[in-house]
Amino acid sequence: MVRQDIKIYPDPVLKKNSEEVKKVDDNTLALIKDMLEIMKEAGGIGLAAPQLGISKRIIVLSLKEKSFDRLALIDPVIEFFSKETVFMEEGCLSLPEINAKVERSLKVIVKGITRSGRLVEINAENLLARVLQHEIDHLNGVLFIDRLGSQEKKGVENDLEALYKRYSALTH
Numbered sequence: 001m002v003r004q005d006i007k008i009y010p011d012p013v014l015k016k017n018s019e020e021v022k023k024v025d026d027n028t029l030a031l032i033k034d035m036l037e038i039m040k041e042a043g044g045i046g047l048a049a050p051q052l053g054i055s056k057r058i059i060v061l062s063l064k065e066k067s068f069d070r071l072a073l074i075d076p077v078i079e080f081f082s083k084e085t086v087f088m089e090e091g092c093l094s095l096p097e098i099n100a101k102v103e104r105s106l107k108v109i110v111k112g113i114t115r116s117g118r119l120v121e122i123n124a125e126n127l128l129a130r131v132l133q134h135e136i137d138h139l140n141g142v143l144f145i146d147r148l149g150s151q152e153k154k155g156v157e158n159d160l161e162a163l164y165k166r167y168s169a170l171t172h
Helices: 026-042 126-139 150-171
Strands: 046-048 058-063 068-081 085-092 095-105 107-113 119-125
Touching: 026 046, 026 058, 026 068, 046 126, 058 126, 068 126, 085 126, 095 126, 095 150, 107 126, 119 126
Parallel strands: none
Antiparallel strands: 046 058, 058 068, 068 107, 085 095, 107 119
């Protein structure tokens, strides 16, 4: 079950471009702590601030097997995408119970600011690269369903319609 705090498709906040943080302060650190907790409770491996209705450029992720447990990046930017791509099934806490194969770069280089205010560069590949691309997409108002080909999109149409109806019932 997805936590109440997580915004569900088609909430308009999920399609907005997020604002740069610029300064890491106590509010930023408190938000990161909440994001990590919410992500863990929801059973996710990544979460972006817009998924909580906060249009700030902050992502968190937790990939224990990759030694990136409880990573937080502020104002992350993808500096490099490999030409080599791979299709892999993705899901999203904002699109519960919807999974589809998404094509993404196999490797990326991401720059961002850590909680301590340090600028870092991460050379990522495979799952780490995928999660970083997915979460940074959220900061730009892009959902994984926006990256689906027409065949894949057709496969999730009914599920998207069900989410849309559920969202409309909650907001009206």
